[in-house]
Amino acid sequence: MERARFAKAEISAFGSARSAATYLVELSIAAASYVGLAESALLLPAINPAATPLWPPTGFALALVLLRGYRIWPAILVGCLSPYLMAGRSLLELGSVGIGTLLAAFAGTWLISRWSNGHQTFDTPASIAKFAIISFAPTTMISSTVALAGFILANEPGFSDSVVTWLTWWLADAAGTLVIAPVVVLWAMMPLRGFSRWNLLELVAVSILVSVIGIVAYSPLVGSSLIGNDLNVLLPYRSLLGFVVLLPLMWAGLRGNQRNVATAALIFFGIAVWGFSVGSDPFPKTDLNGALLSLFVLSISVSVPPLALAAAIATRQNTEAYLLSVQDQLNRQIERKNLALNSVRRHFQILIEGVVDYAIFALDKEGHIASWNSAAQKIMGYTAEEIIGKHFGIFYRPDERRAGAPDRALELASQRGKHEVEGWRIRKNGTPFFITGSVASTRDDAGNLLGFINILRDATERRDAEEKLVQAREQLAMSQKMEAIGKLTGGIAHDFNNLLMIIGGSAQIFARLLDPKLPRAIEAIQNAAKRGESLTRQLLTFSRHQHLSPTVVDLNASIKNMRTMIESSLRGNIVYNENIGDGVWPVKVDLAELELAIVNIAVNARDAMPSGGTFTLSVSDVTINQEVGDNRLEGAFLAIAFSDTGTGIPPNLLSKMFDPFFTTKEVGKGTGLGLSQVYGFAHQAGGTVTADSEVGQGTTITVYLPSCADEQITSKKASAKTKARHSQRQTVLVVDDSADVAEVTSSLFEHLGYETIYRDSAEAALKLLEAGTKIDLVFSDIVMPGTIDGVGLAREIRSQYPNLPVVLTTGYSDAAKEAPSNLRILRKPFDIEALRDFIHDITASEIIDTIRRAAGVKHG
Numbered sequence: 001m002e003r004a005r006f007a008k009a010e011i012s013a014f015g016s017a018r019s020a021a022t023y024l025v026e027l028s029i030a031a032a033s034y035v036g037l038a039e040s041a042l043l044l045p046a047i048n049p050a051a052t053p054l055w056p057p058t059g060f061a062l063a064l065v066l067l068r069g070y071r072i073w074p075a076i077l078v079g080c081l082s083p084y085l086m087a088g089r090s091l092l093e094l095g096s097v098g099i100g101t102l103l104a105a106f107a108g109t110w111l112i113s114r115w116s117n118g119h120q121t122f123d124t125p126a127s128i129a130k131f132a133i134i135s136f137a138p139t140t141m142i143s144s145t146v147a148l149a150g151f152i153l154a155n156e157p158g159f160s161d162s163v164v165t166w167l168t169w170w171l172a173d174a175a176g177t178l179v180i181a182p183v184v185v186l187w188a189m190m191p192l193r194g195f196s197r198w199n200l201l202e203l204v205a206v207s208i209l210v211s212v213i214g215i216v217a218y219s220p221l222v223g224s225s226l227i228g229n230d231l232n233v234l235l236p237y238r239s240l241l242g243f244v245v246l247l248p249l250m251w252a253g254l255r256g257n258q259r260n261v262a263t264a265a266l267i268f269f270g271i272a273v274w275g276f277s278v279g280s281d282p283f284p285k286t287d288l289n290g291a292l293l294s295l296f297v298l299s300i301s302v303s304v305p306p307l308a309l310a311a312a313i314a315t316r317q318n319t320e321a322y323l324l325s326v327q328d329q330l331n332r333q334i335e336r337k338n339l340a341l342n343s344v345r346r347h348f349q350i351l352i353e354g355v356v357d358y359a360i361f362a363l364d365k366e367g368h369i370a371s372w373n374s375a376a377q378k379i380m381g382y383t384a385e386e387i388i389g390k391h392f393g394i395f396y397r398p399d400e401r402r403a404g405a406p407d408r409a410l411e412l413a414s415q416r417g418k419h420e421v422e423g424w425r426i427r428k429n430g431t432p433f434f435i436t437g438s439v440a441s442t443r444d445d446a447g448n449l450l451g452f453i454n455i456l457r458d459a460t461e462r463r464d465a466e467e468k469l470v471q472a473r474e475q476l477a478m479s480q481k482m483e484a485i486g487k488l489t490g491g492i493a494h495d496f497n498n499l500l501m502i503i504g505g506s507a508q509i510f511a512r513l514l515d516p517k518l519p520r521a522i523e524a525i526q527n528a529a530k531r532g533e534s535l536t537r538q539l540l541t542f543s544r545h546q547h548l549s550p551t552v553v554d555l556n557a558s559i560k561n562m563r564t565m566i567e568s569s570l571r572g573n574i575v576y577n578e579n580i581g582d583g584v585w586p587v588k589v590d591l592a593e594l595e596l597a598i599v600n601i602a603v604n605a606r607d608a609m610p611s612g613g614t615f616t617l618s619v620s621d622v623t624i625n626q627e628v629g630d631n632r633l634e635g636a637f638l639a640i641a642f643s644d645t646g647t648g649i650p651p652n653l654l655s656k657m658f659d660p661f662f663t664t665k666e667v668g669k670g671t672g673l674g675l676s677q678v679y680g681f682a683h684q685a686g687g688t689v690t691a692d693s694e695v696g697q698g699t700t701i702t703v704y705l706p707s708c709a710d711e712q713i714t715s716k717k718a719s720a721k722t723k724a725r726h727s728q729r730q731t732v733l734v735v736d737d738s739a740d741v742a743e744v745t746s747s748l749f750e751h752l753g754y755e756t757i758y759r760d761s762a763e764a765a766l767k768l769l770e771a772g773t774k775i776d777l778v779f780s781d782i783v784m785p786g787t788i789d790g791v792g793l794a795r796e797i798r799s800q801y802p803n804l805p806v807v808l809t810t811g812y813s814d815a816a817k818e819a820p821s822n823l824r825i826l827r828k829p830f831d832i833e834a835l836r837d838f839i840h841d842i843t844a845s846e847i848i849d850t851i852r853r854a855a856g857v858k859h860g
């Protein structure tokens with residue numbers, strides 16, 4: 001801690017000693033300068049009739065105070081007193097001269113600092129003019145007045161002599177101040193390192209030139225023995241040559257070198273003072289006041305205007321240099337900014353080029369395209385050279401452009417900052433595509449609009465996918481609706497079939513037992529039962545719960561065999577045409593359902609042609625791998641087209657054609673289930689159905705059925721349906737949970753010559769078989785209460801009694817789908833003829849199986 005304080009004390013002491021030494025040096029230099037100037041002035045006693053030296057001390061003192069401040073006053077005081085001490089003046093005179101010089105220097109410095117930029121007063125023309133005014137009054141007036149007062153008190157001259165003396169001293173002091181102060185300040189302020197060789201040569205040249213002019217114009221050498229008398233003729237006019245000095249001074253001023261101007265002016269003024277001191281023209285001794293006035297005017301002329309010009313030029317040069325420096329800095333900044341901007345542009349271009357799914361392009365304020373990325377070229381089709389500069393409205397449809405949609409989008413983006421866009425646009429090749437995106441406005445820091453950024457994405461595939469999704473949802477809804485309706489109709493049909501079974505069977509029993517007078521009533525009951533059977537059959541087919549017995553059929557032959565049935569479904573004023581080529585592929589369908597579907601279509605076509613027309617049936621082979629109707633089909637299909645020339649169906653009703661209970665016919669003339677049966681049959685067969693119609697032109701319904709080209713057509717050998725009764729009556733076990741249905745079924749079997757045993761459940765039937773009761777055929781309903789239904793009963797019987805035939809019957813049941821393919825099912829309701837044919841088919845199948853088994857045993 002003590003060491004630190006000692007070190008600080010040493011530094012402080014060293015700094016104080018150094019400052020004191022510097023101050024003493026400054027005082028010594030200032031005093032020596034004064035003594036030198038005073039001695040030089042004493043060499044020219046003629047300039048001052050009062051035998052006092054020319055007073056340069058005021059100008060020099062003013063320069064010293066401007067440069068070094070008020071602390072330089074001791075040096076000024078010593079310098080002012082030294083010439084008078086050497087001249088042997090009184091103390092009063094010495095004091096008045098020193099005090100006057102100090103007061104003048106202090107007053108001038110204070111005014112210049114407040115009004116004219118201090119020691120920088122020579123930097124501008126305005127401040128130079130202010131310096132001249134301050135030097136003229138009050139600076140030199142103060143010094144002359146105080147000095148004169150001292151001399152008056154010491155010598156007591158007359159009043160008139162005092163005025164002349166004061167005027168003489170004031171003019172001499174003012175002239176010296178205007179010339180000496182600028183030289184001292186400028187040489188002291190300007191750094192010597194900036195003084196180049198060219199500046200030195202320029203100073204020497206100007207100094208020599210002004211010296212020559214000054215010598216010729218004012219020096220006493222002209223006209224003396226030193227210079228020949230040849231110039232005597234020009235002596236009266238040589239003072240005019242003094243104005244020529246303005247040329248080199250102005251030239252130096254135009255060069256902007258104030259130091260050279262001030263130095264040259266001092267040299268020229270010194271030569272003029274030399275001439276003034278000897279009284280040569282234009283400074284005659286006979287008119288001292290006039291000579292002093294001329295000298296004062298000369299000092300102003302050679303110092304102030306050239307110096308102001310040099311200051312103006314220097315200011316201009318400094319301004320130009322500053323501006324050039326600023327421009328250079330700005331250029332470097334602009335270069336750096338450009339490099340940064342180019343880098344940002346490259347990064348931005350790389351970024352937008354890397355965005356492959358979005359078209360990104362910039363627009364100016366009017367909507368013209370200013371930039372274009374590769375994704376935009378890929379999406380829109382335009383290259384950058386083709387599209388830049390064009391209005392972005394080129395992407396809009398013509399009607400949108402006419403309606404002002406592009407300008408409206410820009411206006412909204414300008415107001416909101418960002419505007420979401422969506423809609424159809426046009427590619428270069430004219431194809432439309434759907435876009436989503438936005439238009440965003442860009443602004444500068446002041447909020448001024450610069451342009452817009454447009455970002456678009458091709459959403460055509462997404463829109464198509466959305467539309468397909470909507471269609472799929474609609475189809476799913478339709479499918480669910482159809483499924484719900486199908487379950488409802490299937491359930492109704494199941495119970496309704498049991499009722500029809502009772503009605504139809506009872507009617508047949510009545511036909512055998514009652515009086516022959518009632519056949520018409522019984523026939524009406526049977527017809528009603530058959531109509532109910534057809535109705536439930538259509539419902540079940542539509543709901544796809546109808547049990548089918550598909551076989552591979554020759555469609556060509558089958559349709560030709562239906563010709564009579566089809567023509568009977570039409571009227572006489574309708575022409576029926578067939579267009580079926582040879583070699584069409586076979587199909588696997590339930591032939592009865594196919595016949596019903598064709599009849600339903602023919603009946604609808606007949607009702608659509610009340611005034612007659614043409615009904616055409618065409619069959620063709622097609623290979624499909626696309627969406628057809630509400631299904632996707634893949635593979636080989638047979639297309640059965642039914643065309644009519646009827647009234648047609650309006651477009652708003654076309655999608656409802658296959659809905660159940662939908663009809664355009666009058667009340668009582670249609671159930672609305674005909675085409676529903678076609679719809680259900682086609683889908684249950686593995687195909688689909690479509691409808692095309694035009695009002696007034698007709699309708700075409702096309703049914704697509706899967707081809708079975710690799711399968712053989714099922715052949716049924718005609719066999720006589722013998723009605724011979726067995727020599728021994730066989731026993732049929734009837735299993736049904738409805739006693740009424742079982743009674744009707746038993747009566748039909750008994751009419752065919754069978755004995756029947758009834759059980760109301762599968763469990764009871766199995767117990768009967770376990771008891772050893774001889775049964776030749778089991779005839780069971782599928783839907784029954786309990787843990788075992790008809791299909792389960794068939795499985796148990798085939799497992800335990802493999803040689804016992806089992807036949808199932810149902811009006812509707814999902815359980816039928818689980819039945820084995822070789823298990824025969826008879827649809828309800830059925831009559832005695834259907835039952836006889838069904839039993840006959842079963843018997844024929846058993847005979848074939850017996851022959852096959854025998855052949856296998858024999859072969860073995």
